[in-house]
Amino acid sequence: MTSIAVSTTINGDDVEFLCRADETLLDVLRNRLGLMGAKEGCGTGDCGACSTIMDGRVVCSCLVLGAETEGREIETIEGMANGSDLHPLQSKFIEHAALQCGVCTPGFLMAAKALLAAHPDPTEKEIRFWLAGNLCRCTGYDKIVRAVQDAAAEMRGEGT
Amino acid sequence: MRYERPGTIEDAVAMLAQASGRSFVLAGGTDLLVRMKSDDFDADLVVDIKAIPGMDEIAETADGFAIGAAVSCAELAENSALVSAWPGVVEAANLIGSTQIQSRCTMTGNLCNASPAADSVPALVAADARVRVIGPNGTRTISAQNIPVGPGKTSLEKGDIIDAILLARPQPRSGDAYLRFIPRTEMDIAVVGVAVNLTLGADGSVQTARVALGAVAPSVILSEEAARTLIGTKLEAAALGALEAACSAASIPIDDKRGTVAFRKQVAGVLARRAARIAYERAGGK
Ligand SMILES: Cc1cc2nc3c(=O)[nH]c(=O)nc-3n(C[C@H](O)[C@H](O)[C@H](O)COP(=O)(O)OP(=O)(O)OC[C@H]3O[C@@H](n4cnc5c(N)ncnc54)[C@H](O)[C@@H]3O)c2cc1C
Numbered sequence: 209m210t211s212i213a214v215s216t217t218i219n220g221d222d223v224e225f226l227c228r229a230d231e232t233l234l235d236v237l238r239n240r241l242g243l244m245g246a247k248e249g250c251g252t253g254d255c256g257a258c259s260t261i262m263d264g265r266v267v268c269s270c271l272v273l274g275a276e277t278e279g280r281e282i283e284t285i286e287g288m289a290n291g292s293d294l295h296p297l298q299s300k301f302i303e304h305a306a307l308q309c310g311v312c313t314p315g316f317l318m319a320a321k322a323l324l325a326a327h328p329d330p331t332e333k334e335i336r337f338w339l340a341g342n343l344c345r346c347t348g349y350d351k352i353v354r355a356v357q358d359a360a361a362e363m364r365g366e367g368t
Numbered sequence: 369m370r371y372e373r374p375g376t377i378e379d380a381v382a383m384l385a386q387a388s389g390r391s392f393v394l395a396g397g398t399d400l401l402v403r404m405k406s407d408d409f410d411a412d413l414v415v416d417i418k419a420i421p422g423m424d425e426i427a428e429t430a431d432g433f434a435i436g437a438a439v440s441c442a443e444l445a446e447n448s449a450l451v452s453a454w455p456g457v458v459e460a461a462n463l464i465g466s467t468q469i470q471s472r473c474t475m476t477g478n479l480c481n482a483s484p485a486a487d488s489v490p491a492l493v494a495a496d497a498r499v500r501v502i503g504p505n506g507t508r509t510i511s512a513q514n515i516p517v518g519p520g521k522t523s524l525e526k527g528d529i530i531d532a533i534l535l536a537r538p539q540p541r542s543g544d545a546y547l548r549f550i551p552r553t554e555m556d557i558a559v560v561g562v563a564v565n566l567t568l569g570a571d572g573s574v575q576t577a578r579v580a581l582g583a584v585a586p587s588v589i590l591s592e593e594a595a596r597t598l599i600g601t602k603l604e605a606a607a608l609g610a611l612e613a614a615c616s617a618a619s620i621p622i623d624d625k626r627g628t629v630a631f632r633k634q635v636a637g638v639l640a641r642r643a644a645r646i647a648y649e650r651a652g653g654k
């Protein structure tokens with residue numbers, strides 16, 4: 209199988225890579241670019257552990273072909289913190305103990321980031337529906353919802 | 369497997385028509401990529417239609433809406449004209465998967481995947497949607513209902529691509545609605561899905577009705593018997609009772625771990641009654 213040359217933008221940087229036609233964006237991130245933040249929980253769109261943002265929308269990177277990302281803008285968890293300054297969502301996840309094993313966390317953070325960009329003041333119901341495609345085996349979800357609510361308040365300038 | 373991203377529909381059709389082995393159109397990939405990962409799947413060619421100009425647009429025409437085949441279901445909800453014209457179609461499309469899936473999945477992909485449980489399909493059929501098919505022998509417009517012919521099977525031929533779903537401008541005093549039953553509150557496959565589309569007369573009685581049932585047969589059912597129970601009524605108790613019975617009778621579901629035949633038949637009736645009420649209210653009926 210011949211390789212396809214792809215030019216894309218990842219976390220603001222121009223990136224070029226070669227991939228096979230059947231390789232997913234998740235495969236490319238993890239196996240070719242060394243970006244190990246996105247996780248493979250299922251590979252079939254069910255768990256959300258591989259969530260990344262493409263052209264402003266959260267997607268399962270396991271259901272995007274690497275070749276499809278030509279000319280697109282990709283955001284991954286690696287671009288979330290600014291140097292050593294954590295994003296408010298990251299800080300609040302730590303503060304609320306919204307993670308245990310952490311496998312689901314990058315996916316939740318990317319999905320939550322897209323949520324707050326679209327809806328800065330979501331209700332609890334909106335948060336739960338938006339994050340329904342992200343599964344967590346450890347936390348029971350409640351702490352995650354609280355962390356997202358708290359981060360949203362901080363990002364609106366209503367510090368708690 | 370080869371991946372191609374042609375810039376014109378003519379090139380896309382030619383690639384598919386000339387492909388020697390198995391070839392697939394790629395829209396959102398939320399069905400196709402899942403299938404690609406199974407061991408018994410093999411494709412020689414995948415043709416990504418998302419770079420073809422116009423495919424990602426919802427065009428408002430004199431007749432209604434032309435929804436490009438690459439428009440994601442998330443984008444449907446962001447088009448207020450479409451939401452107010454066809455709220456049932458949009459709510460059905462928005463039930464597909466999660467936020468992540470919504471960013472990518474398309475109604476055309478939902479239709480062409482030909483799952484008996486596809487959520488947007490009963491709503492499209494109730495709305496009398498048509499699809500524009502471009503193939504090696506030119507362009508034709510056919511009823512969306514005629515695309516799926518059985519589980520995983522469509523009437524499309526080699527080289528055919530749907531470039532848009534066409535929805536008419538709704539009649540005055542009309543409304544549509546879709547409801548499904550799933551064991552969870554989200555992220556699950558319909559055990560039964562029902563769509564109803566009604567147009568009322570000036571006196572508030574139902575003039576035309578279309579009732580479509582999903583997940584209760586190998587492909588979507590458009591039940592004329594069910595529609596007839598509503599014509600001339602204002603959805604009085606007797607009419608809704610007759611609708612419920614007609615929908616249960618029209619359903620020929622399978623038994624599986626997600627629902628028995630008896631359960632699915634009963635739920636088809638119950639959902640039809642509820643969807644009819646919502647459609648009636650959206651049409652301005654009281
Ligand atoms: C986690 C998850 C949850 C899901 N939940 C639901 C759900 O709740 N309800 C539901 O109905 N479905 C669900 N699905 C299935 C899937 O998301 C939908 O069927 C979706 O609408 C498919 O659209 P797509 O654009 O991604 O299709 P693709 O995967 O791109 O294509 C699907 C099929 O249609 C063909 N095709 C696509 N576009 C065209 C075209 N323009 N012309 C000709 N052929 C074409 C492809 O070749 C392929 O065979 C789910 C899937 C996942 C992974």
Ligand code: FES
Nearest residue numbers: 249250251256270
């Ligand atoms: S790994 Fe992509 S959704 Fe589970």
Ligand code: FES
Nearest residue numbers: 308310344345346
């Ligand atoms: S923290 Fe372990 S899966 Fe969520």
